[in-house]
Amino acid sequence: MVKAIQRMEKLAEKLKSYKDCQCLLGLGSMSQVRRADNYSDMDFFLIVKEGSKQSFLEDLKWLSVRPLVYIFKNTMDGYKVLFDDGVFAEFAVFTEKEIVDAHFTRGIVYYKTNDFDVSLVAPNNMPKKKVIDKNYHLNEALTNIYIGLNRLHRGEISSATTFIQNHAFDNILRLFDSIFKKLDDYFDPYVYERRIEFKYTEAADLLPKFRQGYDKNKESAHEMLKFLVENFEINPYLLDKINELLHI
Template sequence: MHPMLRRLDDLATHLATRPDAVALLGLGSAGVDHDRLDDHSDLDFFLVVADGAVARYAEDTDWLSAPCPVAYSFANERNGRKARYADGIFVEYAIFTVAELARLPFTGARVVWQRPDAPPGLAAAGAPAGAPTPYDTVEFHLNEALTNLYVGLHRELRGERLTAARFIQTYAVDRALALLRLTAPAAHRRDPFDPSRRVEQAYPPEVLPLAELVPGYRHNRAAARAMLHWLESRFPVDPAIGEPIRDLLAR
């Protein structure tokens, strides 16, 4: 058994002794896709507790250290923490009641442990993750990418290189990933919360030339030029926005 899965099992053994603990759900590479676990994975989980117990579990981490001493931790949200065990296992978790869990978007959860009287279907209790919106269309993502380039190049010309890099090399690239998802779906396990995950395994460089699209802080113009070419080679670009982008690149 992978050490991270063993850690979850050991944690579950301890939680089973606590009457206000309801369930432990593994997420991400500790969820149903736990075959993805490797030496670079972190351990994500939800702890489900009884009504009124969330604050106590969020503030007091004695339950977390039951399997192994915790060397480092901090609260990264109201009901959750990030922590590193003394043996190097890094965890990120959040704590909810059954009712709160039902309102969360999540997917791929795995029940590691639950009380015999826990409600059924906890691993599938959440709202669908990554559900499409009315704006999840080729037209939307294409025009978002183009306007990201337009705004980013103006900021580059103003000398605001960092924000320009975000518009050109992050936001526009996110839209390119969305376009590929809609027009050239790949046979890989997509992360609905972070489309950049495992993208190198999904698309070869000839399909998504990331080295050209994300060349770094000093190369916003080159990145914008590469992204415009990538978009124009795959989709019809309205000259009313394409030409102003080319004008900015020429300055």
């Protein structure tokens, strides 16, 4: 069994002895068991009774199903922690009133008390999947490349890398759906590129060409532009300007 899933199940058992714990909700890959593997993190929410939240945040004994070797309180509601066997966890603690306004995707209940209202963990604020606007992402990618190349020539290599190998790259990924067959319907509403290699296996060889590294922004931009020219109609004036920058 996947270690993180196994850890969630052990945690669920331990929480049964905590009278103020109402629900353990698995999120991310903890809610999509068939996708989880030994590289998966434990993402979860703990829902507790009113007045008990601070005690759960201040004393993590309830989490000690295995020794913790790293603890970082990254928000007012939760932590990032590492167990001694390498399992990483990120979690937040909410009261029943707070969970109503929380933003999260659909999860799996690993534990709940008999009187807990499960409708509280049916997400009301779940991010919606946006419709891909091909024209928008095409032109965003092109202008990202253009701006990035200008910054590269100015000597702003770090900013150029961000525009070309991050911003343009991300916009081009969103165009894959109109070109390649999608083999996996996994969708992360927060990070579009998650599992992109599994979604579009035909595009696997393109990814390293688009991201060749800090010292190869021109080469990365060239490959991106080549891909866009082969698959889309591009404004000829902008194309000429980008090509000029590529050949300076």
